[in-house]
Amino acid sequence: MTELTKIVEKKPIPSGAIMLQGLPDVGLVGLIATSYITSELNLDEIAYVDSDLLPPVIVLHDGLPHAPLRMYGKNNIIATISETAVPAASLHIVMRAFIDWMQSKNVKMVVSMGGIPVENRQAIKEPEVFVAASTKDQLNLLSEKGLKILKGGYMVGPQALTMRYCAERNIPAIALMAQSFYNYPDPEAAAMVIKELTKIAEIKVDISKLLEQGEEIRLKARDIMRRTQQEMTRMKKTQEYDLPLYV
């Protein structure tokens, strides 16, 4: 953990928990999914990221200040959300500090949720969900459970770093990604990710309310989506459209 970036714990952190991660990214899919789970499971705020590399921002909820990048938890679940776009230039250091902290808390598995940008999203009624994993054994297990494997291509951004650093540290990590709009908030894609999550983790969440609230979420997520898009441009997120060279 670097001195510039530290995790401040507000409550006891459950050991051996499943970590859900939903940072602002394509279609805000992971953020919407994680925020919804946090609210539905009534998780408590347990920690936050304090970093000189993040913008000098706080978020007020009922008049009280909160760090934008924070963790919620209860029993065997920890969920990470961010109410502000994480600057592309700070992403490596913040994610490394974050994953070091997870390792110190003996996190059992990380599930990083997000979106895969597709150009014809308007024509897709039910977005498909794909999965990638940090180990071959996990991938086989996911395949046996009927999940579709993301076999090739590039990943860019918080999910990419989560997979890389978790693989380096032997922390089991899964990336769940739904087809989504690139720069429009996509609650339907978030609902599909949660649906798949319930197949691989002991988390029971009803997605019907999320689908009902879709329009409201899209209205309220306009500005964070706009700022997230600026950061996605900086991190060259569109590389995910590129066709990779496999020789």
Place this chain on the structure above:
Amino acid sequence: MSKRRKRSIFEVMNEYVENFRIWAEEIIESAVAERPRWDVKSCCLEPLCNVFITIDEAVVTADLPNTDPKNIKVKAVSEDSIEIRAKMKRKLQFDYFGITHRRGEFSSFRCQVHIPVPVDTKQMKSDFKRGVLEVRLPRKKGYEIKIE
């Protein structure tokens, strides 16, 4: 201590170009004052919108939740820009967004979108699906050069 790999001239140049690009972006961003994406005077919210350029057309999309396709209007305001206006199904006050220190309400979405390539605005077509408006404008054709 590990020995540092000698970088090629191309790598060094790439790094300079990349640093210059970031610097130029920062200059442009700081020169254009940030503004709110809402206007209380006209009761408008600015929607999220985007422009994609393909070989044949420019595709403008806008996210328009809380609207009805009947109440969306798209018009060309010049040769290279279009205006999108959409009346909301229900008006929204600031407190809907959890903001109690501002007053005002929003009844429509409105934005002007600049198209960066020559297009034929008379031929534009629009479609509204899953709350997203899509406007397609065919690109103006150039002329062919004979290959000898």
